[in-house]
Amino acid sequence: KEQLDSGVVLFLGNTESPVNYPANPYPFRQDSTFLYFWGLDIANAAALIDLDENLELMFLPDPGPDEIIWSGPGPTPDSLAASSGARPAGSFEQLHSLMDRAMRQNRRVHFLPQYRPENILRIASLLNISWEQINEKASLDLIRTVVSLRSIKDVQEVQEIEKALEITRAMHVRAMDLSQPGLTERDLVGAMFAIASSMGAPNMAFPPILTTQGQILHNPHHGNELQSGDLVINDSGAEAPSHYAADITRTFPVSGRFSQQQREIYAIVLRAVEKGIEAVRPGLAYRDIHFDVSRELVEGLSSLGLMKGDTESAVSAGAHALFFPCGLGHMLGLDAHDMEDLGEAHVGYTQDIQRSPQFGANRLRLAKELHPGYVLTVEPGLYFNPLLIDRWEAQGKCREFIDYRALDRYRQFGGVRIEEDVLVEEEGSRVLGKPLATSISDVEELTSERRERP
């Protein structure tokens, strides 16, 4: 309220999202900003702040007489509203007439950009404007206010992220423990779901990436059989019951032992993630850390003869992006990519730090200066994508920095990624959650442990 002038601020909670017919919805997920301000984890809610009257109103669906038969009795709308800190103000119809009045009085209505078409249509109907215009009419002041508040995590929020990390850690340990040739990726994914469900967190913060084809960054498939000699990238995170997210990545050998080649690439990525974490502190731009880590990766690849020439020039030319065609990390909070629905430019960039057009760096989600209370991921990787290598080589791209011949031995390598969740503190930073194996020997111990049991 302090950051906004006048008018009314409209917050829409999420509705149910149908899978293949209306009565079969996906698992309900509340809008994160709605959760942040109002804490109500139910469908079809809406809230309003009247800045001029200093009033908060909550609009909730009427459960109807059949609720006790189909979904069981829940708290009353009044008690829900009370727990949100707002005044109960009826249902969506009441909101409709209130908005009608606000429009007649020509009051400013602040609302956020919408990612669910249900809510685009609800706002279109509430404000009587065309649905095509909703997102361009979203309030920039409100976006900036929400980003400024949600970006700084308080102690309770950090605790919630660490709860998500505790579940996530158990998922990762289970996947490593279970891994053996002959199983499929799906076996490991299913086991992770089971353990998360048992721990009270059946919903993932994002679809797990668990793949032996790690060179594909967001590989959504889980159909491969695990074979001796394969590396598995496991990039997955649970959502705590409060809906705060975790997001970590480990890379481990199916057979419990890294090969010499895997060991060399893994060691480079491990040094890179350590360097990245060490660099995180207030006042530094995350874009600079991204490029620091990129230089570290280039140094490592040069030591293996895969890259050559001056490191600084190679990174300036974007040569590292053949192996690291993405950004170093992103904000983390109630969303895995925190607040990305409000616009990545508002979350990760400022007027002064604009997005790079360069391949790779153009996918960097967080570039701006860091502040205490930010939680972000540090997730460098090295990926050997034969299709991308062929494309670059055919174009003769960055020939002065890349030894394409030496790359022949790595075409089937796959990829390595290591990711941690890091809190920016007053001085420096802290890796969140209990430690989970990253060193070569610790990872080998976790993955081979099982085979030593009776």
Add this chain to the structure above:
Amino acid sequence: KEQLDSGVVLFLGNTESPVNYPANPYPFRQDSTFLYFWGLDIANAAALIDLDENLELMFLPDPGPDEIIWSGPGPTPDSLAASSGARPAGSFEQLHSLMDRAMRQNRRVHFLPQYRPENILRIASLLNISWEQINEKASLDLIRTVVSLRSIKDVQEVQEIEKALEITRAMHVRAMDLSQPGLTERDLVGAMFAIASSMGAPNMAFPPILTTQGQILHNPHHGNELQSGDLVINDSGAEAPSHYAADITRTFPVSGRFSQQQREIYAIVLRAVEKGIEAVRPGLAYRDIHFDVSRELVEGLSSLGLMKGDTESAVSAGAHALFFPCGLGHMLGLDAHDMEDLGEAHVGYTQDIQRSPQFGANRLRLAKELHPGYVLTVEPGLYFNPLLIDRWEAQGKCREFIDYRALDRYRQFGGVRIEEDVLVEEEGSRVLGKPLATSISDVEELTSERRERP
């Protein structure tokens, strides 16, 4: 094409559905009718039949140059179109100009009712009509045509449902096997997800209902601890990789032994489901079977002294609906409630057989005459919902048929449901899938087996 006159028929596949920001979608689920006619399981596809030109066209998204980095190389749009049997006709922009032309020529455009707001907006924009009008402008001829085709399952479709049932059977066996006091509902649900994922079917046909509070019909919560003496209702079904659904229910005692009271209620429901299955045959209206089974339930409850008076009159008055406030079953196919997105009235009812206004029977999803090739669920249950009992008793409802005093001993009973998936054959019917314990002794064996192991 034979059933429709002229014009063009527009089929929209589903888009990705965002959870909390656009880059974080729910697991993709293709529209069932799109799958049925075109077989393409990818997002953002659309197809068109030109009835007058006898032409099928497929519109597919351009994967873009970054696909090989983020999601891996897939089949080309041309090969996808070829596998669908349609001619590749470009992307959504090409569809747009084709539809513009069709509109200028005043041609009839058939489309189905839409349940995803993304597709409501896509059609609104393609046909330049207001989104509020889309569903009222859906083609009744097309709805009837699609329902007539999809209602009759051929041999391959039945096989796919039986594949879903094989996975579902494993899920149910696992839940019964695992069940013991001290675990939570979530532990069993997680284990079911894990086994389905291992078997290549990570997506359920609907959110599993697994609850000790079975009196709540669609109880979505899994937070209860299993306690000795509790009954668990497990109403869950996998979706085969082809997306055909299964949907079965078993009720079992946490502790491996039914109590005397549980045994008596269970036996009534078991007789009811057997009677329902036996009655399924071509030519009979499913509404009549619903009422047959309702009478069976009333007979059973009367034998226990919970109901009284004339059975026929009790069912006519709707007295049974205190214990069975829903319908006997629904169509099953690519959807758990097959084709429900097209309108339950078109799938389950006809001009001659209209929906009953009576409490309970008004929730019957399938009422019309059965034909060979229909697959449907038979799922009677008995539920003791204290809130509903109190409401009825306070209203003095059906006092001549219900002994409210005798019900006191059943207030904490919960519920029992047994559900099978049944194919209507030329003569009679067949329960689909391999048998899974329904008798009291078989269920007790499955649930107590585990405790006899070393």
